[in-house]
Amino acid sequence: MDLRQLEYFVAVAEERSFTRAAERVHISQSGVSAQIRQLERELGAELFDRSARAATLTAAGHAALGHARAALSAAGSVSQAVGDVTDLIRGRLTVGMVTGCTITPLFDALAAFHRAHPGVEVRLLEDTSDRLVDGVRSHTLDLALVGSARAEHEGLDAMTIVSERIVAAVQADHPLARRSSVTLRDVSAHPVVCMPPGTGLRTVFDEACAAQGLRPTIALEASAADAVAGLAARGLAVAVLSASMAAPHGGRLTARTIDDAPSPALLSLVWKPDRSPAAREFLRYGRRAFTGGPDDGADGRVTTTAT
The missing domain is CATH 3.40.190.10 (Periplasmic binding protein-like II)
Known part of the structure; x- marks a missing residue:
């Protein structure tokens, strides 16, 4: 008995047809029949009642089906385990x-x-x-x-x-630095430097502004947080950053959480x-x-x- 025979046996049992089983396993019907006959000889019992139009399991066939499926599953697990190790080698x-x-x-x-x-x-x-x-x-x-x-x-x-929440980061002498709270409208009144579209922080900022009908002027874009902070520290624009992005620049920038942008980046x-x-x-x-x-x-x- 081999795994190929068990595969054909399970296919016929599930399809209830030698013809459909042959199509499923991509060999001829005569090939499937021959392998099932060989399996029956090895087991010493007929697995299918061939007297009706449909291939129906005999009592022996019913007894064998669960074990055949388990054997095929176990063989598949062995193959998967070896494949996983191979993938982790090369x-x-x-x-x-x-x-x-x-x-x-x-x-x-x-x-x-x-x-x-x-x-x-x-x-x-x-x-x-x-x-x-x-x-x-x-x-x-x-x-x-x-x-x-x-x-x-x-x-x-x-x-x-x-x-993290998004913040507005500005020079110490910027008007927003003197406010105890900052809104999106306050930020939008000034040129903004921010991450480019396609980043999470920019998406949070754009969606929050759109929800309020605001269209801020994105004067500058930079893909690195240090670059965004550096441009704001030189007074070119209000930086929109996350809290942890702004934290390392506390000596040059004052950060204020944007109160009406509650969704985190x-x-x-x-x-x-x-x-x-x-x-x-x-x-x-x-x-x-x-x-x-x-x-x-x-x-x-x-x-x-x-x-």
Whole structure:
């Protein structure tokens, strides 16, 4: 008895037809019949009642069906396990990262993964969050670290890393620095420097303004937080940043939370549910690096720079 015979047996049992079973396993009907006959001889019992138009199981056939399915499933598991190990010996892991992010935990996770699986080619690509999400959906990327205005991405699993309010950051002598509270209308009265479209922070800002019918003047755009802060520190515009982005520049900039923009800017690691073995393994290192906790699949948060 071999697995091929069991596969044909299960196909005939499920299709209730030798003809349809042959089409399903892509061989001739005579080939299926011959293999089933050989299996019956080895077992010493007929598995099908061939007297009717449909192929129906005999008592022996019913007794054998569950075991045949279990044997095929076990064989598939063996193949999957070997394939997973092979992929982790000489596979590839492609990770996306939103432009302008310097995420130390991500680099730590990549380094730990590389040390554990030196045969896997690791690639890191930068792009806008929108294009990164599309890349994960199309399997161009295994995982991606993206900025967004929402925690869920259709068709993807996600782990939220950062959730922060957006702030307006200005020079100490700027009119907004003297206010105890700042609104979107206050910010829109001045030229703005912000991240480019396609980043999570920009999406949060644009959606909040659109909800109030505001059309701020985006005078300057930069993909790096330090560049946005540096332009604001020179008095060129009001910087729209996340709280952690503005914090390192406290000596040059005064940050005010934008009161009527309550939706946070999120930084999330996203992946397809049917992820590759390499991606599945990398997630273990990612969860440790980002959350400092066990790699049990629970979501976690860590304070770092969101875009």
